[in-house]
Amino acid sequence: MAASRARAIGSAEEQKLTVGIMRGLESIPFVEQLLDFQAAHPGLEIQLTPSHYKELRELLRDGQLDLTVVTELYSVEGYPGRRQHCIGQAAHYAVVNRQSHLARFSALTNAQLTGEVFCTVPLAKDSWNLFSHTLEEKGLKTQRLIFRDSLEAVAFEIAFHGGYTILAEPILRQLPFTKYLVTIPIENELVPINLVWNESNTNPALHSFLSSIGAEENSGRDTVSSQVL
16 A cells, blocks of 8 residues: 555656635645645645635536535535545634624524524525535524625625624634624534545546545545544
């Protein structure tokens, strides 16, 4: 196994690895792993593209990215040909208007958010179905919805018109209009941070990197890291 891995890593020389990462996750330890891997393979070019979830999913689907780093409430098992590896977990927060009746709580439950106006970025129908189903399983029913085109637009909507959204802790770092917003942890709620790639991708640089961090051997829906980032 060690010899085959060494050969695989060696084959990554003069290759390119394209990685998409959700905005707000750029400072997680995974990025250091990428840099260490590149340092060990001077001929390897790594292209890191920060973006939002919807665009990253589309770029991965179209083969324009080898790997994505995203927070996902639901497993990629709903998408044939995708594999994933959990590299950590992040606390989940509700973002509400500072004047909201919810702002007085130091922590919230999913049940408390049911019935409130949920504001989020648009998702494809299949993604939204998985997302809303997972939320319902956790006790949060999204009955009143508002969709906005970007995280900035979501924050603007909540800051000036109310409602709430839910975000993983690292994503909070890019939240605008914080003067008008309050972030409140959701009790006992952690969201996984996953590496996701296409099973059909034959890029040797991708497989060398995944092998170097033990991701290929452990990929799948049952892979969970207890590290809270």
